[in-house]
Amino acid sequence: MQRNRKRLIFLAVLAIISVLLYAFYDIKGGFDYAFPKRVTRIAAMMVTGIAISYATVAFHTITQNRILTPSIMGMDAMYEVVQTLIFFLAGSTSIWVVNNYLNFGAALIAMVLFALILYRFLFRTKKYPIYLLLLIGIILGTLLGNLVTFLQVLIDPVEYMSLQTFLFASFMDVKAEILYIAIAILVVACIYGYRIMGQLNVMALGRENAISLGINYDRMLMNILILASVLIATSTALVGPITFLGLLVANLSYQYLVTYKHSTLILGASLLSIIALVGGQFIVEHLFELRTTLSVIINFIGGIYFIYLLLKESRAVK
Amino acid sequence: MIEIKELTKRFGKKNVVDNVSINIKPGTITSFIGPNGAGKSTLLSMVSRFLDSDTGEVLLDQSNVKKWKSNAFAKRVSILKQSNFLNVRLTVRELISFGRYPYSKGRLTAEDETFVDQAIGYMNLHDMEDQLIDELSGGQKQRAFIAMVIAQDTEYILLDEPLASLDMKHSVQIMKTLRKLVNELGKTVVIVLHDINFASVYSDRIVALKDGELVKNGPTNDIINPQTLSEIYEMDIPVQEQNGCRICVYFNAHAN
Ligand SMILES: Nc1ncnc2c1ncn2[C@@H]1O[C@H](COP(=O)(O)OP(=O)(O)O)[C@@H](O)[C@H]1O
Numbered sequence A: 001m002q003r004n005r006k007r008l009i010f011l012a013v014l015a016i017i018s019v020l021l022y023a024f025y026d027i028k029g030g031f032d033y034a035f036p037k038r039v040t041r042i043a044a045m046m047v048t049g050i051a052i053s054y055a056t057v058a059f060h061t062i063t064q065n066r067i068l069t070p071s072i073m074g075m076d077a078m079y080e081v082v083q084t085l086i087f088f089l090a091g092s093t094s095i096w097v098v099n100n101y102l103n104f105g106a107a108l109i110a111m112v113l114f115a116l117i118l119y120r121f122l123f124r125t126k127k128y129p130i131y132l133l134l135l136i137g138i139i140l141g142t143l144l145g146n147l148v149t150f151l152q153v154l155i156d157p158v159e160y161m162s163l164q165t166f167l168f169a170s171f172m173d174v175k176a177e178i179l180y181i182a183i184a185i186l187v188v189a190c191i192y193g194y195r196i197m198g199q200l201n202v203m204a205l206g207r208e209n210a211i212s213l214g215i216n217y218d219r220m221l222m223n224i225l226i227l228a229s230v231l232i233a234t235s236t237a238l239v240g241p242i243t244f245l246g247l248l249v250a251n252l253s254y255q256y257l258v259t260y261k262h263s264t265l266i267l268g269a270s271l272l273s274i275i276a277l278v279g280g281q282f283i284v285e286h287l288f289e290l291r292t293t294l295s296v297i298i299n300f301i302g303g304i305y306f307i308y309l310l311l312k313e314s315r316a317v318k
Numbered sequence B: 001m002i003e004i005k006e007l008t009k010r011f012g013k014k015n016v017v018d019n020v021s022i023n024i025k026p027g028t029i030t031s032f033i034g035p036n037g038a039g040k041s042t043l044l045s046m047v048s049r050f051l052d053s054d055t056g057e058v059l060l061d062q063s064n065v066k067k068w069k070s071n072a073f074a075k076r077v078s079i080l081k082q083s084n085f086l087n088v089r090l091t092v093r094e095l096i097s098f099g100r101y102p103y104s105k106g107r108l109t110a111e112d113e114t115f116v117d118q119a120i121g122y123m124n125l126h127d128m129e130d131q132l133i134d135e136l137s138g139g140q141k142q143r144a145f146i147a148m149v150i151a152q153d154t155e156y157i158l159l160d161e162p163l164a165s166l167d168m169k170h171s172v173q174i175m176k177t178l179r180k181l182v183n184e185l186g187k188t189v190v191i192v193l194h195d196i197n198f199a200s201v202y203s204d205r206i207v208a209l210k211d212g213e214l215v216k217n218g219p220t221n222d223i224i225n226p227q228t229l230s231e232i233y234e235m236d237i238p239v240q241e242q243n244g245c246r247i248c249v250y251f252n253a254h255a256n
């Protein structure tokens, strides 16, 4: 539709403005020092934004529910478990913390494995498992969350302070070398993700209609869950958990772009997340002068929006 | 040809479909009738691969439906389930275009557009083709879904209570359209109906189910008579002839 194209262009312009503003604003003196750092952060924000947008929209489609985030499957909790275990067992000076590749790899692999084992186990029963899957995901997530709390009580307070920096999303100190790995994963995931967008469109009609239209539903369900898990794991291992962002941008995209096409919806959500992240980071650095963090702001706004969505849905039910 | 062979489905301890065998005769309309909970939807779900059977099998052209490739199957058999809820912003025309997905994977050719236009014509949806589905009445939405199935242009069309939320005019229109698809294009229709008179007037064959079991299966005229009907429904149903059609008069304010 013509209107959607205009709106996408508008979002793209906003995203470009945020990026340019963030890259060049107030870059006195140390251009050579500050500029590469800013570019790294922008790239990290784009990777995170696109990964979370795709994962959340696809997850909404397969669950037929727009107020869930894929991290409900216990992935955020798994990330916290890995980081806490590392600090608990090896300590903040160990190679598992100091070596960026190892830390990123451990977190990524643990999260993806967790998801794979969960799906493998559930899909063996072969009975329309998505709600069971969600339920078990929530229960395991809570269980792991409690484990994390328990371990954190036992950790030395100084170590605990440095663990904290891993447990909240931050773009301030993204490492360039793991950013390259994240970009590589994102590119591969997005190529597959792009190829199945037509199937996602059909799956939005629900399981039975999708089967009737020739979708191998149960296999696609599994593939999309794995894809979403890889994307969320990549983003989380790169910058930390940033749960509400996906919910926020996906729903804004549904409201703003009236269409069923996943290509449009996901592109819109990705642009919105780049605007939110880069624009938000700009405000955090220049307005709040780093007295707060981006994830606090995102979770604050996301939380308010979530309550608004819940109220809207409950009114719609009446 | 679709052959249902000794099909059984258990939910808990109950056989919801119990050892049912039916051959669907090509080029006919077969109506499935029977009280609520008889297992009609469950039976259709197994034919359309939504659900696995516990024992028995469904064959399409002599091979088990579970063995068919998803897309090849979707070019032969289409199904509309009993109730449809959409969570997507979609216009009527966009929904109907999904019927072409098995052929064009979302990139519609001129031929696809012709099928979509035809289906819109059959269901009389011209004046609302650009409206969003969630802004339509239940009956209009139902017609849009039926049009999607027609656009799919399959040899077999399975419809689970498609008349449920439709007024008389559109019910008759849909039954006439289905007759046309069968008579002129040689399609095969399996339809679950609640109104016995629609089954009597428009179908070639009737299959009656009760408590998961097949009670009757035969040409319409062998089923629509007071003896057989009382076996199926456990009530007296007089049958009257009108313009060559058999009408069941199952309401009578003076009887008890
Ligand atoms: N998923 C399910 N789990 C348990 N029982 C079911 C399920 N689906 C249907 N049933 C039961 O199977 C019986 C037949 O249902 P159904 O096939 O929908 O009947 P019909 O379409 O003839 O009205 C009913 O008693 C219903 O309660």
Ligand SMILES: [Mg+2]
Pocket (backbone or CB within 6 Å): B040, B041, B042, B082, B160
């Ligand atoms: Mg039913």
